[in-house]
Amino acid sequence: MPLHARSEVSTNINDDVYASTDLSVVMPKYKMAIYEHSAAHAYQVVHDELMLDGNARMNLATFCQTWSEPEVHKLMDECLDKNMIDKDEYPQTAELEARCVQMLADLWHAPEAADTMGCSTTGSSEAAMLGGLALKWNWRKNRLAQKKSDAKPNLVCGPVQICWHKFARYFDVELRQIPLEPGQIGMTAKQIAQYCDENTIGVVPTLGVTFTLQYEPVEQINRALDEIQKKTGLDIPIHVDAASGGFIAPFLHEDVKWDFQLPRVKSINASGHKFGLTPLGCGWCVWREKSDLPEELIFNVDYLGGNMPTFALNFSRPGGQTAIQYYNFLRLGREGYRKIHQACAETAKFLAEEIRKIGAFDIVYDGIGGIPGVCWTLKKNGHPGNFTLYDIADRLRVRGWQVPAYPLPKNREDIIVQRVLIRHGVSRDLAKILVDDIKASVGFFKGHPITTPLNEKEGTSYHH
Secondary structure: OOOHHHHHHHHHOOOOOOHHHHHHHHOOOOOOOOOOOHHHHHHHHHHHHHHOOOOOOHOOOOOOOOOHHHHHHHHHHHOOOOOOOOOOHHHHHHHHHHHHHHHHHHHHOOOOOOOOOEEOOOOOHHHHHHHHHHHHHHHHHHHHHHOOOOOOEEEEEEEOOOHHHHHHHOOOOEEEEOOOOOOOOOOOOOOHHHHOOOEEEEEEEEOOOOOOOOOOHHHHHHHHHHHHHHHHHOOOOOOEEEEOHHHHHHHHHOOOOOOOOOOOOEEEEEOOOOOOOOOOOOOOOOOOOOOOHHHHOOEOOOOOOOEEOOOOOOOEEHHHHHHHHHHHHHHHHHHHHHHHHHHHHHHHHHHHHHHHHHOEEEEEEEOOOOOOEEEEEEOOOOOOOOOOOOHHHHHHHHOEOOEEEEEOOOOOOOOOOEEEOOOOOOOOHHHHHHHHHHHHHHHHHHHOOOOOOHHHHHHHEEEO
16 A cells, blocks of 8 residues: 555645645654655754754854864765775775874874874764773783782873763773862862872873863973872873864964873874864874783774774764864865964954953953963952853853853862853854843843842853
8 A cells, every 4th residue: 555645646746845744744753653754844844943953153162163164064975974994895084094193193293103003083082081091901001010909090180071080980990180279270280299199090181171271281290290200110101181272282382292292191182073173073092102002902803894903982983074184184284273273262362352341250261372262250349230150141042152151170169150162163253243242141130130140059050
């Protein structure tokens, strides 16, 4: 029996999509439809529902790239069916990945860039976990060689992204997160010694702290670990979480030493889909030398047509993001990346100056010396309107902006900040419109003072 009578199909074939039989009823939401629908009609239903999402370009909470050139869209379409893991079937995609690893190793000053190890991942979180696993396995091998217990590994860090909390829980490692000191917004070198011991698998400084966008002092931490080794004999490695800064510092802050120039830095993770400018779903992990990636973490797979080593956590995944990373490296080069990120940094500086002029806020970070963006808090001496930063964030959502407000980490939870990321695609003109909307929000609360302000401790805390 046919799904539709021929006469019905003939009658409806030229109907306007919204006058069609398919869209004259509510589509099923939680059970699969019994009958098939027109591709155009099904597309329109999904397309219309997605209109209810926020505008990605106006999401200033996320570090992730939200604008791409037309050529990027073309290449993504062409790579839709390429499985990144199947290197036998898609050898040229695998070659592009290998070239990207070598380019990144060279960019990050690996001693022998052509002879290092690295891989693409679905994002920086997966890459971070790979780096952490390598630290743990190398530490365990050393402990067993010394006939010592490997039962209580720990990892030392400052205020880190949630992926490191996941790593610690999933892979049974104690996370020693150094509390913030008064006047500090990240881990400092002088704090390291009291948290490191013979069970420390590594120290993880962040090149672009999620909360405030500033770099933690990797070079100073490297020196502090040198002093610890002189006093105790403990040789503790560094993994740098350069999720954002790995694609910023080499172009804007060449005088900052944070990468493989420092001998203790054994591995680095970065997000291609952040300031690497690829679409979502691209991360990188690169090791200083082959010996820094334990052989035990490498699997050889031979059922896809050839013997292929793999050491990513995910298996099948699309190859488009890796192809785009290579495209960006060809398209932009070092000069192109510098120009783009410099423009973002200048826009961040402009935004910080304009927000300071409003008079209700104190600037915590002005976009200089770290990730392009701005971070601010309310003035301590009060302001008309009795509003909180959560109220400002809520008011800005009326205009479509997503600008997060949240407390700083442990020991400074009493400080609430608001933060904006300036990514490729956030123009000076858009920044000026945002400033006008912040001014309008402050003006609104001055004219309509809040008598029962939202409790900041109960406010929505979100960040990426």
